[in-house]
Amino acid sequence: MCGIVAVHGRAPATDPDLETMLDALAHRGPDGAGAVAVGSSWLGHRRLAIVDVDGGDQPLSATDGTLHLVGNGEVYNHDELRRRLPAAALSTRSDNEVALGLYRAEGLAGLARLEGMFAMAIASEDGDFVALRDPVGIKPLYWAQREGATLFASELKAFDAVWRPHVEEFPAGHAWTPEGGLTRLLPDPVPAAAELRPLGEDTPPAVVLEAIRDTLVDAVERRMMADVPVGVFLSGGLDSSLVAAIAARTLEPGQQLHTFAVGMAGSADLVAARQVADLLGTTHHEDVYTAEELAEALPDVVRCIESFDPMLVHSAVPNYLLARFAARHVKVVLTGEGADELFAGYDHHRELTDPRELHAELVAGVEGLHNLNLQRADRTSMAHGLEARVPFLDLRMVHLGLSLPARWKQVTPERREKWMLRQAFDGWLPAELLWRRKEQFGDGTGASAVLREVAEATVDEDGFRAVRGHADPPLRTREEAAYWRLFREHLDGVDVEETIGRFAVA
Secondary structure, three states: EEEEEEEEEHHHHOOOOOOHHHOHHHHHHHHHEEEEEEEEEEEEEEEOOOOOOOOOOOEEEEEOOOEEEEEEEEEOHHHHHHOOOHHOOOOOOOOOOOHHHHHHHOHHHHOOOOEEEEEEEEEEOOOEEEEEEEEOOOOOOOOEEEEEEEEOOOOOHHHHOOOOHOOOEOOOOEEEOOOEEEOOOOOOOOOOOOOOOOOOOOOOOOHHHHHHHHHHHHHHHOOOOEEEEEEEEEEHHHEEEEEEHHHHHOOOOOOOOOOEEEOOOOHHHHHHHHHHHHHHEEEEEEEEEHHHHHHHHHHHHHHOOOOOOHHHHHHHHHHHHHHHHHOOOEEEEEOOOOHHHHHHOOOOHHOOOOOOHHHHHHHHHHHHHHHOHHHHHHHHHOOOOOOEEOOOOOOOHHHHHOOHHHHOOOOEEEEEEOOHHHHHHHHEEEEEHOOOOOOHHHHOOOOOOOHHHHHHHOOHHHHHHHHHHHOOOOOOOOOHHHHHHHHHHHHHHOOOOHOOOOOOOO
């Protein structure tokens, strides 16, 4: 996991300070930095060393010096892809380097073979340039175009005030070249309508449950790839507990799996996580935080996730504290993001009694993950130089989950949320853990109520009425207004308290 900055073309009147942009991403790559000017392009990189720790510094260069690459993320099928390339085409064990070999040998078609979570830019001396992002948008990438230059970076905060009004999120699964513009290159995570299986059974047959189990097991095993220890964020809920149970089975004799949990004293997540860790025999770490620590972290978290959505903030603050805690012990963690979107785990899914409406909602949930839960997971982990991997969002897992009939995922008096996923792993966990009812992360850790109270204390009713219309769409609550103020001050340097409305000070 790393941070990247890239530019193709130059606009002298508005050239940003590229080194300053790269410095703004230092938290994403504390292990090293590098940059290279390549013809009309420039590539910069901040490195978090995970695969080929000694030999994988970036920018990476093709063995003949014709191409250069910066990448953020992991290519999980890099061993398989290496076998397609002559040995002379690669000089390191870096998983990202296979992208250089494939692009040189096959062009964009070669890059379409990459599987994993990544954002990359490749450039050559003769003006060749391509930027791309993984199909689900697990790894962030933003871009802006003005006056003949195209600028890319891993986070919004890297862009200066001149460029920021032009910044957009780079679309998942797409590639951009100067000649061809923006095109979809990587597979769409949502199966085409023709691929949806119109199976008539009211209950999924055993072969379907087996496919769910085997696909998730394979996804977790692929994400154990690292030259450094890998841990698991363990809330004690279904998703993270299954990931931990699978990860524990992949270890060699004598190896230990590290699991991590946070919460307020006596919170449900801490209790459940401890039970799962004891069952699996992991080396378990837990951090009990206070309401004061939540309040102290709040401004940093809003700036970190670059969002003011209250639900995102509620889960991001404990996630931020969890990542800070885990980063003292490991560089990589597995998380449970994506399971709720694939198997209908949220409360609002219960209200959708028409299977077609439920399926549409699940599709929308997967398509929106890149700027909600995945944005939270990436920013809160990378703020502390920690890589978060998401097995449920393996492309095979997403395709399988969204190809299953939605009626199998509906909650009924006889079927709890994510019933299919629970059935698929029957016997992997004790029943009281396998069938534990879902809680939102912010609720399970005891954070939501505290954060709501802290935020509302900083904005009075007059201040809320004054500012609510300055956001699009309008702000909904005093709590959201408080987070919006922090967001604006971070990104725009705007002193909202002085320029817009009146805010009370707690």
